[in-house]
Amino acid sequence: MPTAQDAARSTSAPTGGYDFVVVANRLPVDRVTDADGNASWNRSPGGLVTALAPVMARAEGAWVGWHGAPDESLEAFDDGGMRLVPVGLSAEDVELYYEGFSNSTLWPLYHDVIVAPEFHRTWWDRYQEINRRFAEATAAVADHGATVWVQDYQLQLVPQMLRASRPDLKIGFFNHIPFPPLEIFAQLPWRRRVLLGLLGADLVGFQRQSDANNFLRCVRRYLGYTVKAQHIHVQDDDGQPIRTARAEAHPISIDSAQITELARDPEVRARAAEIRSELGDPETVLLGVDRLDYTKGIRHRIKAFGELLADGDLHVGQATLVQVASPSRERVEHYIALREEVERTVGAINGEYDTMSHTAVRYLHHSYPIREMVALYLAADVMLVTALRDGMNLVAKEFIAAHADNRGVLVLSEFAGAADQLRHALLVNPHDIDQLKGAIMEAVRMPGTESARRMRIMRRQIVANDVNRWSRTFLESLEGTKA
Structure with a gap:
């Protein structure tokens, strides 16, 4: 494995030569530094x-991306x-292209305006510039017909930029x-430019059929292109x-074999038992695992759990909620406010209901390695996925894959893409706190035979x-496209 310093000294990639090129915001490696200060890539x-x-x-x-x-x-390595193939970004690029247009304009807009998007021309200008940088780096390493x-x-x-410079390429996106409905996408001042950018691809893939349908409606409305079934007749300027x-739905999934293998590891299973012991061996462990993001519905599930304690339907010692909230975009104002609100709410619930031996909500603002996550899945009886809008949500699938014993219940937001496939979860509208509370209680009280039946069906799907x-x-679908 090359060190980071080796990468910086290596020669750049030759023009052409690669039959398959992935282009993503980040490279598939992380730089790590050992105790002696030596850097390498994992x-x-x-x-x-x-x-x-x-x-x-x-x-x-x-693979083309930022390191x-x-x-x-850095040079290619x-x-x-x-x-x-590293694409360099300055601190200002990160602020304007990534934190700005990508995550303060597109992210909230595409997630149903849960938080209002901001539209700034300087952000858009930098977004165009960085996309062109990625396109140029890709064109330089892709072989003819790649x-x-x-x-x-x-x-x-990037797709349209690549199409203009390298029409020989087969391009997928x-x-x-999620891709928003026409009525929401309409707010984007640069909506035509984005649609044209995407239609540089031969195949545009989405998590859900509803997302693909939203895209097709926008293309028909704002570009005036003929759309028949999933096919779009792209036109020139005349x-x-x-x-x-x-445009097609291709719902993403997980490495289910890896998760299942880890769940059978004696050390992971022992860690799961240890987690339950550390929680005071409650009858029911409820689990939420999310990035700390306003789209994930963390506040809604904590509110529902707190009300169940207040109503006397659940009691500390009988049930504990473990909420893992991994850090996310900590310099963005909305995320700072969300963290403060979640921590305030957790503190109020624990102050009201904690006992000397049990905690109502165990809140963990950390990221954990996959082995620890699988142990948490095994320790949990009920998984709470209450996203207000989510492209897919792979945590729901990981929880199911971990439970080869068919134990456990999944409470799943109908607004997560996973709901299309996991119909035997308890599907909820997380905005309806009373419905969410009812689903939690149904999960807690569900007979083992019924929960096993549901999990067995969902595991087969996963x-x-x-x-x-x-x-x-x-x-395979991309390979079958015709120009």
Whole structure:
């Protein structure tokens, strides 16, 4: 494995030569520093890297992305059978392109305006500039006729930019977050430019069919293109059809085999038992695992749990809520306010209901490695996924994959993409606190035979549709597109 210093000294990637190129905001590696101050690269956790690494190894793949450190320039280097092509970003780039347009304009807009998006021309200008930087880096390493797969909302202009400079490429795009209804997307001042950017791709993939339908409606309305079924007749500036693009649902999943294997590890199982003991061995452990984000409905589930304690339906000692909230965008104002509100609410509930031996809400503002997460899933009886809007939510799938014993109950927001596939969860509208409270109590009281029946059905779905199947079906569909 090369060190970070080795990467900086290596020669740049040759022009062309790579048959398969992934383009994402981040590279699939994280820089780590040992006790002696030596830096090296470790493979990032996550389903996308897991799914695409084998494909890239077979196809002489390259991955284009930012390496995570602003104001630092690195040359391309090899790691784990992949050519890694860093795209440099300055601190100002991160502020305007990433924290600004990507996460303060697009993220709230695409998540149903739970928080009002901000529209600033300086952000948009930098978003265009950075997308062009990514497109140019990709064009320089893609072989003639290569397949390029662009990932997510930060890079929606890259497909069209690539199409203009490299018409020989087969281009796919996957949107990992929701795509908003026409009436919400209408607010974006640069809506036509974004749609045109996406339609540089031969195939535009979404988590849910409803997201694909939203996109098709926007294309028909704001571009005036002919749309038939999933097919879009892309036109030139004179209104003449020049090629066909497609929009399809390809719901992403997890590495279910890895999660199941970890759940069978004696050390992980022992850790799960230890977690329950540390919580005071309550009858029911309820679990929430999220990034600390306003879209995740963390406040709603804590409010519902607090009311169940106040109503006397649940009692401390009988039930404990464990809430893992990993840090997220800690410099953004809305996230700072959310953290303060969540911590205030947790403190009030614990102050009211804690006993000397038991805590009502165990709040953990940390990120944890996958082994600890699987232990938490095993320790939990009820998983609470109460997102107000979510492209998919892989935590729900990981919880199911971990429970090969078919134990446990999933309470799942109908506004998460996973709800389309996991119909045997207890589906709720998290805005309806009374319904959410009722679902929690139904989960706590559900007979073991019924919970096992539901989990068995959902596990079959998860195992049959893992992350490898997701990448395979998307790429097969992309390969079948015709210009």
